[in-house]
Amino acid sequence: MSFKKIVVLGGGPIGLFCAIEAAQTFNSGKVTLVEMRADEYSRMNVPALPTPVGKHLEHLQIKAQAVGKSGAAPLSQIETAIHEKAVSCGVKMKEGWVAVDIIGKEKRSDGRFKSMAITIAQWDHAKKAASTKKREIISADLLILAVGASGIENDLFKKTLGFDTETLNASNFAIYGVYTKTYDASLQSKLQNEVKSIAMATAISTDNSEYLLLTLKQATPADFALLKQNSTKLRECMDVAGRAYQGQVMHELNAKDKAVGAFEVKIKRARHVISPKFPALLVGDAAVSPHPQAGTGLLTGFHGFEALQDLLQALKAVHRSSDEAVDAICAFEDSYEIYLSAKALEGTVIILNHLIGLVDAYEKSCDVDFAKAKGVEAKYLIRFNALGGNLLRIKMQSQVNRALRFAEMLHADVNRLDTKANRTPRSMFDLSGKLDDSLSKTPVTGTMQSNDSIKVLWKDIGDTYIELMQLTQSYKPLQDAIQKLSTALPPKPVQPQGVSV
Incomplete structure (x- = not known):
């Protein structure tokens, strides 16, 4: 049968x-x-x-x-x-x-x-x-x-x-908003770079609305918890980000409850x-x-x-x-x-790069705090924390290198399979454009340890992530960044009569 x-x-x-x-x-x-x-x-x-x-x-x-x-x-x-x-x-x-x-x-x-x-x-x-x-x-x-x-x-x-x-026990966070269509093409924001400094933005236009997805570069679990648990804060955040990113089309959030959302990104x-x-x-x-x-x-x-x-x-x-x-x-x-392995490695590299960005932001905040601190002990503690961030960055940069090395090995396996099947060998770009781009910008260095594997790499990343979360547990960079954007934005324009948002 x-x-x-x-x-x-x-x-x-x-x-x-x-x-x-x-x-x-x-x-x-x-x-x-x-x-x-x-x-x-x-x-x-x-x-x-x-x-x-x-x-x-x-x-x-x-x-x-x-x-x-x-x-x-x-x-x-x-x-x-x-x-x-x-x-x-x-x-x-x-x-x-x-x-x-x-x-x-x-x-x-x-x-x-x-x-x-x-x-x-x-x-x-x-x-x-x-x-x-x-x-x-x-x-x-x-x-x-x-x-x-x-x-x-x-x-x-x-x-x-x-x-x-x-599961890779390290996370990024993302938020999204659905906005009404444009009614004033003259509203062009000049704050896109500021938005891009705190998130990777993806904007998509549909027949009836505009959609903005922000994969946050500088967000801690404390930031995410606040947005996830407080819908008002989440709407405020997406309202500011939408107007700052592309004000001429993202003027007003849709009134529906599901017009905004926040989710944890895990691989x-x-x-x-x-x-x-x-x-x-x-x-x-x-x-x-x-x-x-x-x-x-x-x-x-x-x-x-x-x-x-x-x-x-x-x-x-x-x-x-x-x-x-x-x-x-x-x-x-x-x-x-093969494709699943490529997507897993791709996500691993992206998460690590965002976490390295979080460390960069944390170290800058330490510099600000150091300048304001009074007393030797306070200054010493701030410098000690900044050093801890620097050591974590070095760890994560090494982990990025290991992930890219695995990607190169995967590509070699693909070429062997393609040759055996009499197919045109696939490029790294065919497997993953993001990995191909990362390899072009960050050539792999060093040699592979005999006992290394993706499973071992993911465990090491998970351990580093725990250390990073402990270091930044009271740090909320996203809230400060959104407040800065909100202050820089011009007042909302008066909506023309007869146009519904």
Whole structure:
């Protein structure tokens, strides 16, 4: 028997793409998508639309519906368009449901299962728990998990399916705002450089609004906690940043509650993307969570989807119990693994560079405090703290160097695989534009230690991050920077009559 029953867990863009592809590949098959959310899509953040994703939306004949004339739209609009296409392709939607149990069926001689029975339960959003009464069992010859970075931590997927993840225990922080469209083109801010000194800014224009994402360079957990817990402070921060960055289009924040947001940026990746015993695999943020400064999760997830396209074509031609089916699933992991490693290293370098920027800002504040301090003991303590910051910078610069060395090794592995497969060797830029740029600016020095690995590197970075957070625990540079911007801004202009914000 060939693959007839495909189940996708996760109804975001990548999960929807996978469900559509499965339905179109296996014409006589049955594709079921299970999604926890039961209400309409509501995420207001606006992802940059990578060219491959835009072309695929065109292929599905839904690009205009998904992103409008501007070529960009809130994630909710994109998801709604892909969802409607999935339904039209015959994908069965189980919305407001979650998987609660998975049992393997038809074990092969090598211990792998040919199929599985998945128990799903209706999700009670009020109780935040799965129903014990409203349950169904669905069969699957192939399970695709597009459950996101947090969803993959579910014990069902880790203990039953055998997936495991590793996380870089060092963070950046990001905030975003959705603004009304322009009504006065003469408002051109001259404070963009000031904004760029505290954050990497990404501005995207949609048909109806403007979106600004700030990946903060100089923010501590204390800064982030204040913004995360105080929506008024967060709106004030994004209001100032929006007007300072590009006042002519970002004049006023949208009044909706979800028009602003703050989130912690962490790099996480799966140790492997196929289950050791089940015909199950990971795509999207479940496989790797990228750094937003290096591109959207939509693009990263789409690379996994492209690998899945090749897998589905291979599975279409083989029996689900054959060795060829297992080989095809393993080939999916081989092709996807390289890209996941590149994205993990890319995010590692970006986080380290932002933390080095935080140390730079901290040392400057120490200089200011030293000039104001009275007494030898006070001055000595400030200089001691500044020295501690300098030592941490040296550590993190060394860690950047190690990450880039691993990137060079990864690129060499890619070239060997491409040569073996008679493909044109891919450049470092093909793997990661950010890593390619970093290597051009920061040539790798030194030699690799025999016992070094990405796992060891991530542990070392985590230890350094703890030291940095202890050193800067009462330091709130973001609040001072926003106050400085606010003081420098001109008063808000009077809004013309008849224009709604």
